[in-house]
Amino acid sequence: MALAEATGVLAAAGVDSPRADAEWLLVHVLGTDRGRLLVADDLDHEARARFAGLIALRAQRIPMQHLVGTAAFGPVVLHVGPGVFVPRPETELLYAWAHQLAERELAGAAAQFTVVDLCSGSGALAIALAATLPGARVHAVEKSPEATTWLQRNVDGLAADVAARVVVHTGDVTDAGAVAAMVGAPADLVVSNPPYVPSTTPVPAEVHADPAMAVFGGEDGMDVITPMAATIAAILRPGGCVGIEHDDTTGDAVTGLLRGTGDFDEVTSHTDLTGRPRFVTARRRGR
């Protein structure tokens, strides 16, 4: 199957970016890079069959990342597949905010500091922060046993000095006492991309490949975020910061929640690249 034909198959199946996806799958089959695709037209029989098979699966709206087995997230590449949420580009904004804050406030000469990633999934935020902040000791908390298996696999694949600074916990982020006991010392920074899509929101076909518990946050999208606020207050040291990703319809609900607890100040709403409210940051009171 040629690239043009594959692009047509994907377009007919309603795939958003048919040419880019077809190229990506061809690159995957050939084990080459995109720049060399122009000279890689002569597929042997086996490669041609593999490519056609992958195009057929993509036409069933199986996510690209499941087909190639990995997802890029900021500075890292994660193993993903059925049972774990595929990291999304918008969460890189939360990573960038957390990274900048850690560099500005925490990463002094030889400083050691504690980061907690609540609802860690494949470990995207936890691993990206551990990989780029040598002073960070990172706790990754995830409820789903299947997702935790992917998370642990991703941690095990890190360089030994990075892996040694990431601790994986299977736990429920709505249980403040349990999470505080897992983390032990007060945290300097908490990040979370929890399930937050309201249950009635229509989602693209690919999203159904993510576990429902990773995506949907109840009727208003706040089922996990609301009780998680008490957990964040329990584990953050006074002056420590939190960033929480949320649905574009719940920016006011999340800022209102954090202000309403009385535990946080500097509650700030941040937008994504399309200008939609995407994450909220705050500082634990009591500096």
Ligand SMILES: C[S@@+](CC[C@H](N)C(=O)[O-])C[C@H]1O[C@@H](n2cnc3c(N)ncnc32)[C@H](O)[C@@H]1O
């Ligand atoms: C939107 S996914 C985000 C995963 C990862 N942080 C990322 O950005 O790619 C949300 C994750 O929260 C997990 N989760 C859902 N409810 C949870 C809970 N009560 N406690 C801990 N993890 C939970 C899901 O299993 C899923 O892995």
